[in-house]
Amino acid sequence: MKKATYFLFTACLSGIIWTSCQRESLPDPGASGLMELELPVGVYDFNQPGYNNSSSLKGKVINNDLATLGRVLFYDKALSVSHTIACASCHHQERAFSDGLTLSRGFMGEETARNSMAIFNMPLNGTYFWDLRRDGLKEMVLDPVQHLVEMGTESPQLLAAKLKEIPYYSELFSRAFGSDDINGDRISLALAEFISAMMSNSSRFDNRTLTPQEERGQTVFLNAQCGNCHGGRNFNNMSIFEGFAVGNRGGGWGGSNGGNTNLNIAGDFANIGLDYSYSDPGMTPEKQNEIGIAEVEQGLFKIPSLRNVALTGPYMHDGRFKTLMDVINHYDHGVKMHTNLDRRLLESVVLPNGTIEFVDKPRRLNLSQFDKEDLVAFLTALTDETLTTHPRFSNPFQTK
Ligand code: HEC
Numbered sequence: 327m328k329k330a331t332y333f334l335f336t337a338c339l340s341g342i343i344w345t346s347c348q349r350e351s352l353p354d355p356g357a358s359g360l361m362e363l364e365l366p367v368g369v370y371d372f373n374q375p376g377y378n379n380s381s382s383l384k385g386k387v388i389n390n391d392l393a394t395l396g397r398v399l400f401y402d403k404a405l406s407v408s409h410t411i412a413c414a415s416c417h418h419q420e421r422a423f424s425d426g427l428t429l430s431r432g433f434m435g436e437e438t439a440r441n442s443m444a445i446f447n448m449p450l451n452g453t454y455f456w457d458l459r460r461d462g463l464k465e466m467v468l469d470p471v472q473h474l475v476e477m478g479t480e481s482p483q484l485l486a487a488k489l490k491e492i493p494y495y496s497e498l499f500s501r502a503f504g505s506d507d508i509n510g511d512r513i514s515l516a517l518a519e520f521i522s523a524m525m526s527n528s529s530r531f532d533n534r535t536l537t538p539q540e541e542r543g544q545t546v547f548l549n550a551q552c553g554n555c556h557g558g559r560n561f562n563n564m565s566i567f568e569g570f571a572v573g574n575r576g577g578g579w580g581g582s583n584g585g586n587t588n589l590n591i592a593g594d595f596a597n598i599g600l601d602y603s604y605s606d607p608g609m610t611p612e613k614q615n616e617i618g619i620a621e622v623e624q625g626l627f628k629i630p631s632l633r634n635v636a637l638t639g640p641y642m643h644d645g646r647f648k649t650l651m652d653v654i655n656h657y658d659h660g661v662k663m664h665t666n667l668d669r670r671l672l673e674s675v676v677l678p679n680g681t682i683e684f685v686d687k688p689r690r691l692n693l694s695q696f697d698k699e700d701l702v703a704f705l706t707a708l709t710d711e712t713l714t715t716h717p718r719f720s721n722p723f724q725t726k
Pocket residue numbers: 400405411412413414415416417430431432433438439440441442443444445448451453454455456457467468470471475476477517521
């Protein structure tokens with residue numbers, strides 16, 4: 327047996343009990359399941375050939391030790407103030423790292439303001455969260471830790487101090503950084519590295535094994551111009567993946583800028599007419615100002631990737647739709663005429679000189695029941711089981 331293959335687990339176990347004994351207010355870890363670390367450090371090779379085979383990531387090699395540390399952090403309930411919630415509590419591997427709830431539950435059992443997002447292909451995104459408030463992965467990963475509803479840990483300093491008390495981190499940090507110094511910056515780097523390793527590009531769509539029904543669904547998808555927003559190989563309008571580029575923002579059907587906003591940024595968003603007036607305004611005025619939207623718009627939300635979408639319901643920023651059929655019905659006949667409705671969802675007419683003119687009413691797709699079922703089938707073929715089952719992304723702790 328290789329020396330480093332098995333990591334010492336009793337230390338971890340006693341570590342968890344020990345740290346929780348330190349604080350009277352913490353619940354008995356037994357309540358949430360005692361966790362035992364079973365990660366054979368370093369044996370899950372993030373660097374295997376062909377792993378990062380998307381052209382945009384050429385040169386980006388996942389650092390195995392860093393990602394391994396990130397994996398332990400992602401699944402460790404010690405990141406929450408109460409020791410009851412890990413990142414993975416709201417981001418489940420079998421659901422492409424979303425959680426199946428309309429709104430998630432934080433460390434106090436309180437509901438989050440928005441629906442948990444799936445996590446994969448994150449390096450292909452320029453911006454993060456439903457309202458696109460963060461521009462970098464490393465910058466955003468500690469937000470949930472400090473979030474008052476999500477994990478409630480006051481500061482990266484406090485988190486670092488707490489992790490120092492847990493024996494297995496000393497070795498994991500040493501392997502990743504060459505010394506066992508623990509600080510917020512290192513924690514962010516490791517979490518970002520693990521999340522960056524969660525690439526998804528081996529669905530049946532990618533392997534070109536679509537059934538006739540799924541092929542028909544793909545045609546419905548193209549005809550309904552879903553790709554004007556969910557375009558590119560990542561189905562979120564990031565043109566980084568070539569192929570399947572059906573009208574990306576910038577070059578697409580909607581004109582030089584695609585949507586109703588007056589710019590062309592990496593990381594796309596739209597108001598899709600869910601309501602006449604949004605109780606959650608979406609992208610903040612500050613953010614809009616920062617990226618150069620002149621007049622503040624309401625209801626701008628991130629365009630999510632449609633990969634793995636069959637696993638990530640309920641849907642939309644507030645989880646209002648239970649099923650893919652509900653979503654399709656929205657686009658088919660439910661889009662509301664919001665003043666900031668994205669023009670890619672307006673009726674349009676092509677004038678004799680070839681220019682497109684938009685009519686002030688939401689587009690109706692008039693899909694048949696068969697079309698809708700075919701479209702659901704196509705979306706389901708975007709599921710990638712490597713992502714949802716590979717041990718390298720799985721829980722390194724065993725619940726006893
Ligand atoms: C209590 C549930 C909960 C926990 C715990 C949690 N998240 Fe999330 N996560 C969410 C919700 C809800 C959103 C969407 C929030 C928003 O847009 O305002 C989200 C969004 C994200 C996104 C953005 C994805 C995208 O496409 O923009 C990433 C990445 C992420 N979380 C990673 C993490 C990490 C890393 C941790 C642990 C440090 C974590 N989450 C802990 C609920 C949670």
